[in-house]
Amino acid sequence: MTKIGLEIHGYLNTKEKLFCKCKALHGAKIAKPNTSICPICTGQPGAKPMLPNKTAIDNVIKISMILGCKINKKLIWQRKHYDWADLPKGYQNTISGSNSVPIGEKGEFLGIKIRGAHLEEDPAAWNPKTGEIDYNKSGTPLVEIVTDPDFTEPQQVIDWLKQLVITLGYVKAIDNNAGIKADVNISTEGERVEIKNVNSLKNIKAALEYELIRQKKEKPLVKETRMFDETEGKTIKMREKETEKDYRFISDPDLPMIQLSEERIKKIKEIVPETPQEKLKKLIAKNNIDKNSAEVLSKKIEIAQFFEEVAKKIDAKFAVPWITIELLRVLNYNKSSLDSPEVEIKPEHFIELLQLLKQQKITEQQAKKMLNDFFPKSFSPSTKVKGNEKITDEKEIENITEKVLKENKKAVTDYLAGEESALNFLIGQIMKESRGRADIKIIRKIITKKIN
Numbered sequence: 001m002t003k004i005g006l007e008i009h010g011y012l013n014t015k016e017k018l019f020c021k022c023k024a025l026h027g028a029k030i031a032k033p034n035t036s037i038c039p040i041c042t043g044q045p046g047a048k049p050m051l052p053n054k055t056a057i058d059n060v061i062k063i064s065m066i067l068g069c070k071i072n073k074k075l076i077w078q079r080k081h082y083d084w085a086d087l088p089k090g091y092q093n094t095i096s097g098s099n100s101v102p103i104g105e106k107g108e109f110l111g112i113k114i115r116g117a118h119l120e121e122d123p124a125a126w127n128p129k130t131g132e133i134d135y136n137k138s139g140t141p142l143v144e145i146v147t148d149p150d151f152t153e154p155q156q157v158i159d160w161l162k163q164l165v166i167t168l169g170y171v172k173a174i175d176n177n178a179g180i181k182a183d184v185n186i187s188t189e190g191e192r193v194e195i196k197n198v199n200s201l202k203n204i205k206a207a208l209e210y211e212l213i214r215q216k217k218e219k220p221l222v223k224e225t226r227m228f229d230e231t232e233g234k235t236i237k238m239r240e241k242e243t244e245k246d247y248r249f250i251s252d253p254d255l256p257m258i259q260l261s262e263e264r265i266k267k268i269k270e271i272v273p274e275t276p277q278e279k280l281k282k283l284i285a286k287n288n289i290d291k292n293s294a295e296v297l298s299k300k301i302e303i304a305q306f307f308e309e310v311a312k313k314i315d316a317k318f319a320v321p322w323i324t325i326e327l328l329r330v331l332n333y334n335k336s337s338l339d340s341p342e343v344e345i346k347p348e349h350f351i352e353l354l355q356l357l358k359q360q361k362i363t364e365q366q367a368k369k370m371l372n373d374f375f376p377k378s379f380s381p382s383t384k385v386k387g388n389e390k391i392t393d394e395k396e397i398e399n400i401t402e403k404v405l406k407e408n409k410k411a412v413t414d415y416l417a418g419e420e421s422a423l424n425f426l427i428g429q430i431m432k433e434s435r436g437r438a439d440i441k442i443i444r445k446i447i448t449k450k451i452n
Contacts, residue, residue, distance in 0.1 A: 002155055003192075004208065005149035007183040008164070009315035010174035011122070012019070012059045017041055017139040018121045019049035019093070025136045026122075041139035043088030044374070048254055052077075054142035056119060057175035057258065058268055063143055064104020064387050065272045066171050071265055077255035078114035083249040086126035094120035095258075096144070097249035110163055110180060112116065113148040120144060143174065149185060154208035157184075158201050165278045168300045169237045171449045174340075186211050190220040195235055198228050210234050279304050296324040302339040303328070308345035314354045322354060326371055334375050338432050342376050349378035356381055363390050365436040391437045394446065397430075401446050405428045412451055421448070 011026045013324060020040035025031045039047035050317065057075075064071055078100045095118045096102055102116030124138035143445040145164075151157045161182075168174050182204055184195040184364055189381060194209060198204045207228040226235040239426045274282070276298045283294040283304065297304045303323065327338075327350070353374075357367045370381050391397060405412055415422035430443050 001188075002040045002150035002152050002212065003187050004151035004153075005185040006023055006145075006147045006151070006157065007185070008145040008147075008161075008180055009182070009199060010054050010145075010168065011174055011178040012119075012141040012143055013175055014053055014055045014059070014141055016053055018053050018056055018119075018141040019051075019139055021050070022139065024140045026140055026175065028037055029309075031136060033132070034136060037135045037138070042135045042140075043090075052258070053141055054105075056300045058169075059141075059212075060103045060117055060119045060143050061265065061268050062173045062272055063168060064102075064107065064270060066167055066275060067104065067107040067109045067113055067114050067117065069102055069104030069107030070115060071260065071335070072101045073260045073262075073265075074101075075103060075258040075260070077248045077257075079252050080120075082128070084123070084203060085128075085131075086123040087136075088124065088135070088138065091125060093122060093252060093255065094118065094144075096120065097247065099249055100147075104437040108422040109167070112150045113159060113224070115146040115148055117143060117145045127284075132353070147432075149187070153211070154205045157208060158205050161204070161428065163276070166223070166299055169299075170276060170279075172271050174362065178387065182240060184208060188212065188215040188219075190218070191223045193220055193224045193226055193235075195226050195228055202392055203228055206230075206233055207235055241345050264416045272335075273301060276301075283307070285412055287311055289316055289320055293320045293324050296328075300337070300339075302337070304340060306347055307344075310351055310354070313351045315356075319354060322350075322367075322371075326368060331373050336375070337442060344376065346373050349374065349380060356385060360390055360392070360439075362437065363436055365431060365440075366390070389437065390439060391434055392439050392442065394442055397434070397442050398446050400430055400433050401443065402452055404433055405447075405450060415451060423451075 004149060011024075012276060014024050016022065020038050022041055023036045025036045042050055051358050061071060061125050065240050071306045075095050076099065078097040078103075079092050080094050080097055083089045083090065089246060094100075096116070102118035104117040105115065105116070106116035120142050122137045122140040123271060125134040125136070127133075151160070165176070165180065169176055170397060174180075179199065181197050184198055184207060185192055186195070186208060187193065193213065193215065197208050198207050209224075209346045222240055223395075226242055227238050243297045273279075279301070280294050280298040285295055297307050298322075307319065307323050310323065327345075331337055331343075338345065347361050352368055353370060356362045357364065362370070362381075375377075404426060408429060412424050415426070426447060427440070427443055430438060431440075432449065
């Protein structure tokens with residue numbers, strides 16, 4: 001029987017490292033090597049850690065809560081020993097191991113049991129080919145989420161991880177730009193094999209599929225740690241699997257036990273939102289919108305909440321495409337998101353824009369152009385409407401149409417010869433001449449009549 005379990009690592013959203021004041025640089029925050037370091041995060045002799053980063057602890061509590069975990073109040077820091085060049089102290093500080101309990105444990109997410117979620121520090125980046133070490137990552141706070149071996153096939157793992165990433169985005173606790181990595185544990189008929197540091201959903205699936213075939217042929221007799229070679233598409237043995245005894249876990253004498261108060265846990269619980277799965281059901285039930293649109297809205301909590309605000313004043317079905325298509329188009333074009341610090345698009349301005357459109361005071365083209373101008377900071381659309389109202393006067397549109405037809409005789413000939421695209425060109429020219437203000441239905445009616 002196939003059993004698959006995951007150990008998922010993600011960089012926590014913090015400005016500073018776990019035990020020092022150095023900036024936490026990772027993912028999109030890449031800097032020159034060894035520019036965000038100090039004696040603490042480079043493990044200099046005599047350097048002592050500062051008290052752990054409060055934000056990092058709170059973020060792991062948030063993650064634990066949204067995954068349905070029980071929160072432990074007494075947390076003991078451990079030293080996890082291993083001898084690699086990327087670990088300057090010779091051990092890693094972690095809230096895990098034989099003498100510790102994770103921050104959150106005994107949870108469940110989408111049918112998969114969560115064994116625990118704990119906090120640890122990231123080692124440095126070591127290049128074994130050159131021997132160079134970059135300590136920028138050293139000491140950066142990481143969350144590790146450990147599942148039970150409840151998965152039975154690769155696609156199930158991928159589908160679950162996609163939902164996990166969306167869910168973690170709801171609590172804003174990890175840096176989504178840095179992605180997640182996973183240690184994948186898999187066994188079929190033989191001993192368990194761990195595949196270390198697989199860094200994408202594509203590679204996780206490929207590694208599992210390869211390992212399933214390999215294990216059925218070879219039936220591993222000892223526990224192994226392997227790596228995934230992306231180029232070759234196969235796993236390669238690194239070493240026999242370590243046990244907890246090999247890491248020689250001991251309590252860290254330099255770090256006091258963390259005691260979480262009931263008040264602190266309660267305050268965090270109050271700000272942890274519902275899950276995306278719960279949000280999806282609510283959006284469909286409350287607004288009577290289709291599932292596909294609700295799935296797009298629920299992928300990011302800031303988009304879902306923006307829609308909920310707009311739907312208080314605007315018919316939900318009318319508002320949906322303007323958010324799932326048009327608003328996301330503007331954000332994607334600018335390579336940004338609604339929750340970015342530089343973006344300030346207010347729901348009240350968006351509501352006002354849609355009201356002007358519904359009242360036929362502006363055209364769809366005008367609304368789209370105005371929405372483009374909402375980035376990065378929105379404004380009251382009414383201030384831009386005066387003198388730019390929608391043209392519905394047929395005589396005025398007829399005059400514009402006649403002018404365009406005279407100036408584009410070849411396009412008229414092409415259309416009469418059967419080229420449908422020529423008609424769209426002419427309509428576009430009329431919209432351009434009217435600065436996007438002419439009513440599209442009236443244009444079609446008049447231009448068809450004039451050409452025929």
